[in-house]
Amino acid sequence: MRFGIIQFPGSNCDQDAYHALADVLGQPTRYIWHKDTTLGDVDCVVVPGGFSYGDYLRTGAIARFSPAMKAVIEHAKSGGLVIGICNGFQILCEAHLLPGALIRNRGLKFICEYIHVRVETTDSPFTNACRKGQVLRIPIAHGEGSYFAEPWVIEQLKRDDRILLRYCAKDGEITDVSNPNGSLDDIAGICNEARNVFGLMPHPERASEKLLGSEDGRLIFESILRHAKTKRHETVDVS
């Protein structure tokens, strides 16, 4: 599975993503500069966390128009996998690859801490290695992570099983107190209609090694690898 990590001026989680994918998971991984007009040979694009373009105007608003993002949109339209983490999720929403928007945390404070998310569905290239209802302990670090969308959009996400992760308590219960930022419906991560684009506010790349505190985030990357394996068997099986 070839991963390509976009680097914008202000991205700061690109190297953590590279380490998780190349060093921990041993996958061919490369960086893609924001000015590049082509992605090269890449199966899964990672739009990393950080403060692209200083969050000027609105977070992700300017990154969305970069040449690399134009290529990412084409890649997504042709079915390629895209995962947007934190600022990446914000960029994917601004680029309309995902619905809704991420707004300022309801408590107004930047929150940097471990939280728990519950896997709501395993029917995706990003959560198929998890169990439905599984609780993952992953860190968040954001000031604008509150997911907002019109009620009819939230209904559609629920109907189509496109909410992949919800903030929860340690035991998996969804409570207001375990929602760190006020996200509607406790949404921590969603996918698009075609299920090939995933956006999440927590940082799985910071929870991929036991030594660093949690390995739970690794399951998301392992899901991507598992998805690739399944696809290969489907296309190669000429029996």
Next chain:
Amino acid sequence: MKAKIIIMPKKTVLDPQGKTVKHALESMGFECIKDVRVGKFMEIELEGGDKAEFQKKIDEACHKLLSNPVIEEYTFEISH
């Protein structure tokens, strides 16, 4: 000519900044505050066109980049 643009969060969007400002005003003794919402103001200096053209262009700029229609509304005026 100048375009003066005001971008405000939609009424359906939670505005914790606005709430915080409201509480601060109330704690300063202002008793008449019903609600506060915080937005953005932009000024764009324009050249090489007429008012009608600029209206169209600024509307497009507001819709495509300057505001996020999911969470914001905008109004603008073009004057000398």
